[in-house]
Amino acid sequence: MRRNPMTADKEEAPSLKKRAVTGTLLSVGNVAGMQIIRLAGNLITTRLLFPEAYGLMAMVLVLNQGLQMISDVGILPSIIQHERGDERRFLDTAWTMSVIRGALLSLLALSIAWPYAEFYGQPELFPLVILASTQGFISGLDSTKLATLNRKIELGRLVAVNIGGQLVVLVVMVVWAYLSPTVWALAVGAVAGDLARMVLSHLALPGRNNRFAWDPEAAKVIFDFGKWIFLSTLVTYLGLRFDIMALGKLEEMDVIGIYNIGQNLAGLPVLVTGQIVIWVLLPALSESFRDDQDRFGENVRKARRILNAAGVLMVAATAIGAPAFFYLLYDPRYHGAGWMVQLLMVPAWFFFMQETSIRVQLAMGDSRHQMFSNVAKLVGTVPGALVGFWIAEVPGLIIGLSLGSFMGYGTVCYGLKQKGIPIFVSDLKWTFLGLAISVLGGATPWIVGPMLGVDAQLASLVIGPIVLLPYALYAGRLTLRAIRARPRG
Known part of the structure; x- marks a missing residue:
């Protein structure tokens, strides 16, 4: 017996809303937990390793991330978005495609390890890339149970798997750095974390494990949806990591290491909201679009209002607090990352808005515009960054990224x-x-601090919260009001 669509809508809307709210909290908890673990690892290893080690690892990561992105055929978004995303044969086909992709990815990384090291004139990169090449195959073996939890916005176990993997990274990295303070501590830790996450995805999550299978219709659906994502991620990689690729030829490894540590903090607002967007917004909007297209635009506007309010708070807090963060927690070799973070928040803000809005297109089943937007980003990034560096070195490069x-x-x-x-x-x-x-x-701490005979970084610990508090109260009230609002219908 079919339910009345209006009645079904009323019954299902609160369920979707409740899952979205819970998912948002879990997404933030996931990012917060992982970042706390990463910060603990950074604070320990930066005292054991030189900045050059972080520069070398940044060059390894930019290659690894690039290979991951340019080989993305949209498997995860397809499982989340498509109506067959819960079918066993569809999931097994998706997993088979993921395993094949991971194996090819590792072979590709092995084949370019030596040319990559030669291009940047850093022989140490060759063995590091060889080790990192295993990550593609390991990640390809991840269970589709992760994507299923994501699709249903049931994120508790997903968070546990991620936190568990990050804890493995921390333990391996710190112990290795203590016993042998070299860049290998960072490289081995990253591989160990991916391996732990893959094993946990199969053993710690409920449900039937994947098997090799091939459904031509399912494969066609994934390829058709993913072809635009593939092209998009190819240009996304170039636009997103061009700064590191360029600095690898333009600057010394210690400068790249400091820049990369600063960039990790600058990327935190995008990371937090990106997690919410992928884990919560995309599944929720996809479900909203499937169930009630008439109210889709209204749902988008409501969601973006909350996301923008949170984004402003995170971006402003990061920009204000970065100098004090590095001044108090890192040794003097890394203090220069503070001003880098403040400048990096400009391109980070526009990237945040791009990422949150492009998911609306994906929820509607349109992956083409993701490619178009990333092509436009690349077209602006390359000349902007190079001309900016020519005019004002690293500060100019950052402004050019904007x-x-x-x-x-x-x-x-x-x-x-x-x-x-x-x-x-x-x-x-x-x-x-x-x-x-x-x-x-x-800016205020740098004006008031010297007048009072206090370091500007320390003054920002008082002035920053005073400036942020009124807006934080407003953003919190806005969010709570949205959570408590009764759905229409």
Whole structure:
């Protein structure tokens, strides 16, 4: 007996909303837990290793990440978005494709390890890339149970698996660095973490384990959806990591190491919201689009309002607190990362808006615009970064990255406007609000601190919270109001 669509909508909406709220909290908890573990590892290993080690590892990671991204055929988004995403044969076909992809990825990494090391004039990169090449195959073996939990927005066990893998990274990395303080501590720790996560995905999660299978129709669905994601991630990689690739030829490894540590902190707001977007927003909007397209635009606007409010708070807090963070927690060799983070928040903000808005297109089954936006980002990033470095070295390169981020975001805005979902004017207001808070909280300590005979970094510990508190209360109230609001219908 079929349920009345209106009745079904009323019954299911609270369920979706409840899962979205719970999923958001778990997503934030996942990122917070992993970042606390990473921070603990960084604070220990930066005292045992030289900045050059982090520079070398950054070059390994940029290659590894690039290979992962350019071989992305959209397996995870397909499981989340497609109506057959719960079918066993569809999942086994997706897993088989993932294993094949992972094996090819590892072989490709092995084949370019030596040319890559030669190109950058760093012989140490060759054995490091050889070790890192195993990560592609290991990740390809991850169970699709992870994607199923993601699709259903049942994230508790997913968080546990991620935290468990990160704890393995911490233990292996710290013990190795203590016994042998070389870059190998970072490399071996990363591989051990991926291996632990893969094993946990099969053994610690409920449900039937994957088997090799091939459903031509399922494979076609994944390829058709993923072909645009494949092209998109190819240019995403170049646009997202061009800074590290360029610095590898333009700067010394110690500078790259400090920059990469700063970039990790600068990327935290995007990482937090990105986790929410992938784990919660994409599944929730996909379900919303399947169930009730008439209210889809309204649901998007509500979701983006909360995301933008949280994004402004995180970006402003990171920009204001970065100098004090490195001044208090890191030794003097890494203090320069503070000002780098403050500048990096400009491209990070536009990238945040691009990523949160492109998921709306994916929820509607349109993966083409992800490629278009990332092409635009790349077109702006390469000349912007190179010209910026030529004018003002690292600070200029960072400002140049902002051009690419803005162009990528602007392309998404145009695509959504064509679909009747305009976001630019609203986002512009949030941008100016975030800029005002960041400048006020970031600049005031450098003016007031010297007047009082106090280090600006220490002054920011008092002035920063004073500036942020009123807005934090507003953002919190906005979020709570959205959570408590009764769904229409």
